[in-house]
Amino acid sequence: MDLQIDSDGQTPKHPGHRHVLVPWSVQGNLNPPEIVRGQGSYFFDSSGNRYLDLTSGFVAVSLGHGHPHVIKAIQEQAEKLCWVASSYHNDVRAKYAEKVSKISPWKEGARVHFTSGGAEANDDAIKIAKLITKRPKILSAYRSYHGSTIGASALTGVDRWQDPFPAMSGIVRFFAPYPYRSPFGTNTTEMETKVALQHLRTVISHEGAQNIAALILEPMTGSSGAVIYPDGYLQGLREICDLHGILLIYDEVMTGFGRVGKAFAASRLGVAPDILTFAKGASSSYTPLGGVLVRETVAQHFDTNLFDVGHTHAGHVLAVAGGLAALEVYEEENLFERAIEIEGWLRSGLDQLKQKHEILGDVRGLGALFGIELVKNKASREPIVEWHSASKSPLMRAFFGELMKRGVHAYGRYNMMLIAPPLTISPEELGEGLDAIDAALAVVTGMLE
Numbered sequence: 379m380d381l382q383i384d385s386d387g388q389t390p391k392h393p394g395h396r397h398v399l400v401p402w403s404v405q406g407n408l409n410p411p412e413i414v415r416g417q418g419s420y421f422f423d424s425s426g427n428r429y430l431d432l433t434s435g436f437v438a439v440s441l442g443h444g445h446p447h448v449i450k451a452i453q454e455q456a457e458k459l460c461w462v463a464s465s466y467h468n469d470v471r472a473k474y475a476e477k478v479s480k481i482s483p484w485k486e487g488a489r490v491h492f493t494s495g496g497a498e499a500n501d502d503a504i505k506i507a508k509l510i511t512k513r514p515k516i517l518s519a520y521r522s523y524h525g526s527t528i529g530a531s532a533l534t535g536v537d538r539w540q541d542p543f544p545a546m547s548g549i550v551r552f553f554a555p556y557p558y559r560s561p562f563g564t565n566t567t568e569m570e571t572k573v574a575l576q577h578l579r580t581v582i583s584h585e586g587a588q589n590i591a592a593l594i595l596e597p598m599t600g601s602s603g604a605v606i607y608p609d610g611y612l613q614g615l616r617e618i619c620d621l622h623g624i625l626l627i628y629d630e631v632m633t634g635f636g637r638v639g640k641a642f643a644a645s646r647l648g649v650a651p652d653i654l655t656f657a658k659g660a661s662s663s664y665t666p667l668g669g670v671l672v673r674e675t676v677a678q679h680f681d682t683n684l685f686d687v688g689h690t691h692a693g694h695v696l697a698v699a700g701g702l703a704a705l706e707v708y709e710e711e712n713l714f715e716r717a718i719e720i721e722g723w724l725r726s727g728l729d730q731l732k733q734k735h736e737i738l739g740d741v742r743g744l745g746a747l748f749g750i751e752l753v754k755n756k757a758s759r760e761p762i763v764e765w766h767s768a769s770k771s772p773l774m775r776a777f778f779g780e781l782m783k784r785g786v787h788a789y790g791r792y793n794m795m796l797i798a799p800p801l802t803i804s805p806e807e808l809g810e811g812l813d814a815i816d817a818a819l820a821v822v823t824g825m826l827e
Contacts, residue, residue, distance in 0.1 A: 401526075416443025419800050419807045421787070429782070432811040433789035433798045437600060437632045437747065438663035441707055442800035448664050451703030455696055464492070464692040471693045474702045481705075482671055483644035483654070489677040491685075492693035493668040496631030496657035497525020500533060500594065502687050503655050503670045507592035507625045509686060510679050514547070515585055517578075517593040517624070519554040520561075521602045524594065524629055533594060536602050552581045554595065556605050558740050558751065559759065567608035575614040587622035592653070597643040600632035601791050604749025606742055612649040619652075625676070626651040631668070635659030635705075636714035636801055638745035639721060646744065652676050662707075665700030666691075713801040717745035723805055724748045724797060727812040735819045737762060737826065748797045750815075752777070754826070761793040762822070773822055780818035786811050 400408055411423035419442050420428050434440055441448065455470065462468055475490040482488040491506070493499045504516055518524070522535040531538075532546035553561040555574040562573040582590065597612065599605040619626040628651040633643035637659055640646035644654060653676065657668030691697070708714055721744065728741040728748060739753030752762040752774075763771035774793065781788045789796050795815075799808055 418442045418444065419803045427785065429785050429787045430807060430811050430814075431787050431800065432781075432814075433787065433796050434800050435663060435787075436658070436789055437637070437796060437798040438658040440635060440637065440659040440713070440801050441662035441664075441704060442802045445662065445664075445704075445707060445802075447707050448662060448700055448703040452665065452696060452700050455699035460696050461691075462695055464688055464690075468693065468695055468698075470695050470698050470702060474698050474705070477702070477705055478669075478671060479674075481641035482673075483642055483650040484673050486674040488654075488671045488673050491670040491672065491687060492698065493657070493670065493689060494666045494691050494694070494697070495525075495668045496629070496655060497527040497530035498689070499631065499655035499657055499668040499670050500524045500629055501527055501529035503594070503627050503653050504529065504533070504592065505687055506653065506670060506672065507627065509683070510676065511591040511623070511625065513589055513591035515550050515590045516548055517550050517552055517581070517585075517590060519595055520551055521554065521556065521599060521605065522594075522596055522629075523600060523602045524596075525631075550581065550585050550590070552578050554605075555608055555611055556603070557608055558605075558742070568610075571608045571610045571614065574611060575618070578615070578618060582618070582622065582624075587624065590622065590624050592625040592627050593619055594627040594629060596629045596633070597647055597649075597651075598633055598638065598744060598747070600747070601789070601794075601796065603751070603792075603794055604742055604747065604796060606744060612647055616649050616651075625653060627653045627655070629655050631655060631657045632798075633744075633747065636708055636717050636745070637747050637798065639714065639718040640745075641714055643744070660704070661697065661701040662704045664704065665694075665697035667694075667697040667701045708801075711802075716801055720746040720799065720801065720803065720808070721748075723808055727808070728797070731812065731816055731819065734816070735823060737823055738819060743797070746798055746801055750795050750797065752793045752795075752819075752822070762826075763793050765792045773825060776825060777818050777822050780821050781814050784814040784817060786814040 413421050414424050415422045419431055422428050478490055479487040518533045518535055520535040524530040524533040529546055532549050555570040557567050557570050560570055564570040564573055628644055630642050634656040638646050644650050652673050654671040661667040732738045732741050736755055737752050739756050739759055740751040742749055754760045754762055762773055778788055
């Protein structure tokens with residue numbers, strides 16, 4: 379349930395778009411607004427309506443819309459050079475890679491392999507891990523999302539894909555902790571961590587540690603629930619991986635570039651992986667830019683072995699120029715740190731809504747990435763809709779529809795909504811979004827009653 383627009387069952391309002399296949403949607407009755415302009419925390423449709431971008435698109439446009447420094451950098455690069463083969467050195471790539479290495483979670487730094495987006499980065503991270511370890515299996519958690527390419531779809535641990543059912547040999551699932559809805563039936567975060575780690579050890583013992591190349595995990599889940607792992611879990615993963623020579627991969631496509639209050643969630647949470655994937659906020663999505671950040675001590679493997687990974691648009695200089703400019707803005711405007719300030723606003727405002735609304739069961743988040751979970755009542759924690767039927771739920775469609783009526787763009791899945799505003803948002807703009815959530819919750823409560 380991405381951009382939720384109720385269909386009126388009639389001919390699309392914009393018939394000129396009939397040649398466009400809209401992702402993740404049944405095409406016949408689509409009637410979304412036609413977006414033509416963006417500025418700051420808002421975007422505008424062809425009818426002049428304004429929408430507050432409360433989730434930064436798909437948790438992507440971290441600088442808001444139309445930041446002049448990034449636009450100017452893209453224009454200047456376009457005038458000089460738009461593309462050069464990835465087999466050549468390029469100054470823009472070198473500058474960006476150096477700056478990202480400096481903000482990486484490793485003291486020794488890192489090297490960057492460029493991609494065009496997050497799913498491609500996760501595919502390549504898996505390939506890199508297999509090239510290094512010569513092992514066939516990958517551990518991936520249930521309740522995870524890693525992208526929509528065939529490889530990333532196979533890594534994804536939720537049932538989002540209807541056809542074709544993605545398959546890639548060697549993917550092994552495990553349950554990660556989820557304190558609000560424990561898959562292990564625990565009552566404390568301490569026990570949740572203990573049991574989850576023992577569960578993982580059992581999975582590894584059955585699969586054979588010598589067969590496992592890597593474990594891939596979102597350090598905080600995104601569209602699959604905004605789950606924050608309890609204390610000690612990530613550290614336990616790090617120790618297990620070190621014990622067995624398994625490479626630990628963080629998917630930081632959503633959490634990277636200041637979204638959770640540090641350059642990367644690995645730094646905020648204090649546990650570093652061996653490989654880290656990024657996209658979205660890397661360029662504030664002004665250009666299609668992603669990549670794989672490989673710890674220097676791991677990347678050295680390829681000083682004497684073939685780095686058999688690459689793409690035509692790997693390190694596309696126009697895309698990287700946008701990323702370099704975005705990174706300059708993050709640093710000059712102290713936006714990584716500002717996410718901590720936004721965290722305070724969000725926690726305060728959402729906690730007030732939780733106290734007010736019986737259907738708002740849980741509020742959780744870090745930095746400028748929060749999730750709210752809708753339930754039938756707080757005591758039972760029963761989801762307002764069954765997890766995989768939410769796209770057909772009149773309650774959730776009504777919830778997102780009410781937000782759109784009030785000029786707020788929101789993103790969510792199942793019984794969840796993400797709140798991930800641009801890092802440039804003002805308290806007043808965020809208040810506007812929280813007021814819309816308040817009103818939408820009241821409407822859904824009335825439907826339940």
